[in-house]
Amino acid sequence: xxxxxxxxxxxxxxxxxxxxxxxxxxxxxxxxxxxxxxxxxxxxxxxxxxxxxxxxxxxxxxxxxxxxxxxxxxxx
Amino acid sequence: xxxxxxxxxxxxxxxxxxxxxxxxxxxxxxxxxxxxxxxxxxxxxxxxxxxxxxxxxxxxxxxxxxxxxxxxxxxxxxxxxxxxxxxxxxxxxxxxxxxxxxxxxxxxxxxxxxxxxxxxxxxxxxxxxxxxxxxxxxxxxxxxxxxxxxxxxxxxxxxxxxxxxxxxxxxxxxxxxxxxxxxxxxxxxxxxxxxxxxxxxxxxxxxxxxxxxxxxxxxxxxxxxxxxxxxxxxxxxxxxxxxxxxxxxxxxxxxxxxxxxxxxxxxxxxxxxxxxxxxxxxxxxxxxxxxxxxxxxxxxxxxxxxxxxxxxxxxxxxxxxxxxxxxxxxxxxxxxxxxxxxxxxxxxxxxxxxxxxxxxxxxxxxxxxxxxxxxxxxxxxxxxxxxxxxxxxxxxxxxxxxxxxxxxxxxxxxxxxxxxxxxxxxxxxxxxxxxxxxxxxxxxxxxxxxxxxxxxxxxxxxxxxxxxxxxxxxxxxxxxxxxxxxxxxxxxxxxxxxxxxxxxxxxxxxxxxxxxxxxxxxxxxxxxxxxxxxxxxxxxxxxxxxxxxxxxxxxxxxxxxxxxxxxxxxxxxxxxxxxxxxxxxxxxxxxxxxxxxxxxxxxxxxxxxxxxxxxxxxxxxxxxxxxxxxxxxxxxxxxxxxxxxxxxxxxxxxxxxxxxxxxxxxxxxxxxxxxxxxxxxxxxxxxxxxxxxxxxxxxxxxxxxxxxxxxxxxxxxxxxxxxxxxxxxxxxxxxxxxxxxxxxxxxxxxxxxxxxxxxxxxxxxxxxxxxx
Ligand code: SF4
Numbered sequence: 001x002x003x004x005x006x007x008x009x010x011x012x013x014x015x016x017x018x019x020x021x022x023x024x025x026x027x028x029x030x031x032x033x034x035x036x037x038x039x040x041x042x043x044x045x046x047x048x049x050x051x052x053x054x055x056x057x058x059x060x061x062x063x064x065x066x067x068x069x070x071x072x073x074x075x076x
Numbered sequence: 077x078x079x080x081x082x083x084x085x086x087x088x089x090x091x092x093x094x095x096x097x098x099x100x101x102x103x104x105x106x107x108x109x110x111x112x113x114x115x116x117x118x119x120x121x122x123x124x125x126x127x128x129x130x131x132x133x134x135x136x137x138x139x140x141x142x143x144x145x146x147x148x149x150x151x152x153x154x155x156x157x158x159x160x161x162x163x164x165x166x167x168x169x170x171x172x173x174x175x176x177x178x179x180x181x182x183x184x185x186x187x188x189x190x191x192x193x194x195x196x197x198x199x200x201x202x203x204x205x206x207x208x209x210x211x212x213x214x215x216x217x218x219x220x221x222x223x224x225x226x227x228x229x230x231x232x233x234x235x236x237x238x239x240x241x242x243x244x245x246x247x248x249x250x251x252x253x254x255x256x257x258x259x260x261x262x263x264x265x266x267x268x269x270x271x272x273x274x275x276x277x278x279x280x281x282x283x284x285x286x287x288x289x290x291x292x293x294x295x296x297x298x299x300x301x302x303x304x305x306x307x308x309x310x311x312x313x314x315x316x317x318x319x320x321x322x323x324x325x326x327x328x329x330x331x332x333x334x335x336x337x338x339x340x341x342x343x344x345x346x347x348x349x350x351x352x353x354x355x356x357x358x359x360x361x362x363x364x365x366x367x368x369x370x371x372x373x374x375x376x377x378x379x380x381x382x383x384x385x386x387x388x389x390x391x392x393x394x395x396x397x398x399x400x401x402x403x404x405x406x407x408x409x410x411x412x413x414x415x416x417x418x419x420x421x422x423x424x425x426x427x428x429x430x431x432x433x434x435x436x437x438x439x440x441x442x443x444x445x446x447x448x449x450x451x452x453x454x455x456x457x458x459x460x461x462x463x464x465x466x467x468x469x470x471x472x473x474x475x476x477x478x479x480x481x482x483x484x485x486x487x488x489x490x491x492x493x494x495x496x497x498x499x500x501x502x503x504x505x506x507x508x509x510x511x512x513x514x515x516x517x518x519x520x521x522x523x524x525x526x527x528x529x530x531x532x533x534x535x536x537x538x539x540x541x542x543x544x545x546x547x548x549x550x551x552x553x554x555x556x557x558x559x560x561x562x563x564x565x566x567x568x569x570x571x572x573x574x575x576x577x578x579x580x581x582x583x584x585x586x587x588x589x590x591x592x593x594x595x596x597x598x599x600x601x602x603x604x605x606x607x608x609x610x611x612x613x614x615x616x617x618x619x620x621x622x623x624x625x626x627x628x629x630x631x632x633x634x635x636x637x638x639x640x641x642x643x644x645x646x647x648x649x650x651x652x653x654x655x656x657x658x659x660x661x662x663x664x665x666x667x668x669x670x671x672x673x674x675x676x677x678x679x680x681x682x683x684x685x686x687x688x689x690x691x692x693x694x695x696x697x698x699x700x701x702x703x704x705x706x707x708x709x710x711x712x713x714x715x716x717x718x719x720x721x722x723x724x725x726x727x728x729x730x731x732x733x734x735x736x737x738x739x740x741x742x743x744x745x746x747x748x749x750x751x752x753x754x755x756x757x758x759x760x761x762x763x764x765x766x767x768x769x770x771x772x773x774x775x776x777x778x779x780x781x782x783x784x785x786x787x788x789x790x791x792x793x794x795x796x797x798x799x800x801x802x803x804x805x806x807x808x809x810x811x812x813x814x815x816x817x818x819x820x821x822x823x824x825x826x827x828x829x830x831x832x833x834x835x836x837x838x839x840x841x842x843x844x845x846x847x848x
Contacts (some may be wrong), residue, residue, distance in 0.1 A: 001755075003082070004165065005089035007298075008096050009305055031090060033097065034107045037305065040093040042086055046510070048756050065305075066325065068298040070096045070158055071089040072165030073138065073146035074756075 002051045005071040008039040021063050029063040095151040096158025100302045123674050125598045125606035127591045128163040128745045130473030131293050132600025132815045134674040144168035144612050161294040166754045173753030178616025180231050181585040193617045196584050201631035203567050214522050217244035218536050221544035222475030222482050226648040228621040235629045238510040243522045245490045248545040249482035250525035254835035255440040256471040259449020261714050266708025267483050270689040271468030272602040277303050279432040281423045283313045285372030286438015290321040291742040295381025313814040314676040318805040334735050336410035339721035341451035342401035344421040348458050353425030358460030362704050365394045373441050374725035374828040382831035388607040397718040424455050428467030442763035443837045445830035449721035453714045463691040473601040480599015492520035493656035502783035509655050524834035526827050533560025545623045548577035549747040549817050552836045553827035571621050576749045577679050588621055589614035595646040604677045607670035660697035684826050724840040725828030732842035735809040744815035764816035765798040769807045773799045776847055783848035791823035794848045
């Protein structure tokens, strides 16, 4: 049951789109910065299979420029 | 309760991201975040350096009971400022693979049988003694690792060099860092980078030389991208032989033909001089010009030896030498357009821009590895862009303690914790600190890594103890060295945490503790030493590599040299070791301070870390009255080298018409022996593959997922094709990651090496392809 957190940077000018894209994804909660183009993303998935699928979707988001992990928890 | 705990963990996850954002984007605010106070006290957090690359991120390991369950980036660690990559976050799961080696094993009648630890240690000690009596002191060897902790490497060196009297101590860092060392020694007379990671926030331009940082140093790459986002005027140039994730995120990707980085670096220097972008004040006061031997060979034959003979030259002679490297001439050799060469030169030459160059294996694993380091230093020296914030030629390390344990402790055949075995004064210092007769320390180096495995094959070495590394996957031209290790009358001891192709050739296997199951220290790329406590217990009979060596040393009669108790030995070893580095050029922090902080940089002088060496403003070791002092050289001046372009040891021809390039992927650490046991990482990248250019794939008639046979003069391997995957090689090149022991790509590679550093070139040999 992984819980992860990330810092996500949008592509140039795509902050709003990124927030919309991430909010629409299951298992994702976001905390956008109010003064910089940076989003905190917390993911909470029921199992690793779902987690892998979610990671794949994140990698392919056109509004996303880079994603860096800051926290991980994976105990049963 | 369970829900509470989950809410608490989610709140902690958000909190650590917000803290990380705060140190990367000063002044950032998240007004919408409500910190949730949930259940607490169920997870306790302890600091450690991550062990899965040379970046040296600080992590906080969350422990529940006696099990490590979570990881977060340590916001107090200036390396990563709270960030963490996918390997770092999953790292604790490497402790809990189902097939952990928990008991010692000895080969009896061809079968491995479990034995008590004490019995295995008795056998090892007896075998060392017997082999030395029968075949001489240099018939026994220790082969260690840049993943050894500092105490591991220190006691190995003390036992073998100080007590047993053989210089047969090498480490796998020879395969990853040796050219970086000889590059520093030849250009500056002293090892390790002058700059630090803070250069990332100061630089305006980054040039990455053959360095896929997005996958290999992901946290540093994130810091670069964050700096570009924050400052807006930052340019990242990816200068490489294939297109990777780093190329995609860079502002410009420039591809060069293998080995021609030498020619391009010279062409950049030609342009800097031609356009009078030279910082004459700096060059006149702080540099001298030199040349060395040329046509220096490739080391593919046994007993190969080479010694460079440096000669002084004038600036005018250097300028004449560069006439062969005009951008137009180099375009023909390198495939890089003269326009792009001029563009790169203009970035380095612009006095208003601060430039940082990063590199790692692309420049190190290179048959002219020492030369290419010299040439990139030349660029920074000619422009005076060195040793100041943001101006940094920065050699990154691959392993968590290649710097700390191998380069600083000196676990290579020629080295001592301070200096080299050839130097009488250095031998005397070692003998005094180690409490051994100075005559014990042999003034002659023995075998560098490739030659050590050749010696094992020939029978010059009969006993080898391998710790924290997996050479039966990583040695180039592997078939010869595996057959050598399997010969009768060779005795191989392997200390490891999981079964590997190296434990397959072992006569004794010792179960080792892993990472935070023991206390230790690592030293990262930016001269930072980081301490970690024993945070969780190791399983079964596992024992730290340091303690294994101490146990064997005592059995061999060296109680006096290894007197420490099990509850104190790491602190005692550290305090003994740091006597070697006493002085302003390399002073190290005390044990107490290391325990307290998330890493401390050396030179650590008068309670202060040194961020930029050789710069009088920052480095107390510099002579007063000058702005820069390259004190590794007697006259305080750095060397600019005339080094030519020379081709690889083996280039594609009619029969073997492709380049083979090998390397890593973000999910896996080295040979995958740990990360392939982490389900998430294994599932994300379950097996190795061969990247082929789409046009070559079409010619061959293969599509992604179909099998291709890669054949060299030494061996072959059949694996699935990847076309337009995360990496795309140019036409005429294939790329294979080496993490997967089911596809031993090193049976195909060539054991050619840089004649100065003796580091093999894993990036360039000739192969042909067949559809399988
Ligand atoms: S970048 Fe390297 S040191 Fe940092 S978390 Fe990732 S693997 Fe560990």
